[in-house]
Amino acid sequence: xxxxxxxxxxxxxxxxxxxxxxxxxxxxxxxxxxxxxxxxxxxxxxxxxxxxxxxxxxxxxxxxxxxxxxx
Numbered sequence: 001x002x003x004x005x006x007x008x009x010x011x012x013x014x015x016x017x018x019x020x021x022x023x024x025x026x027x028x029x030x031x032x033x034x035x036x037x038x039x040x041x042x043x044x045x046x047x048x049x050x051x052x053x054x055x056x057x058x059x060x061x062x063x064x065x066x067x068x069x070x071x
């Protein structure tokens with residue numbers, strides 16, 4: 001199973017996740033994802049910093065993102 005990560009993810013997190021995945025023998029692939037920042041099998045992950053999480057709640061993005069991931 002491959003771990004896909006979004007091409008638009010600009011934090012240091014993808015580098016750390018790719019390294020850990022490779023250490024565990026999990027292949028990774030950069031891809032433009034329509035929802036989420038990472039997809040592994042049927043699991044979709046939206047990575048957020050604390051400030052982004054709080055801003056997402058305030059402006060309603062968090063709920064739209066969760067609905068899109070659920071779909």
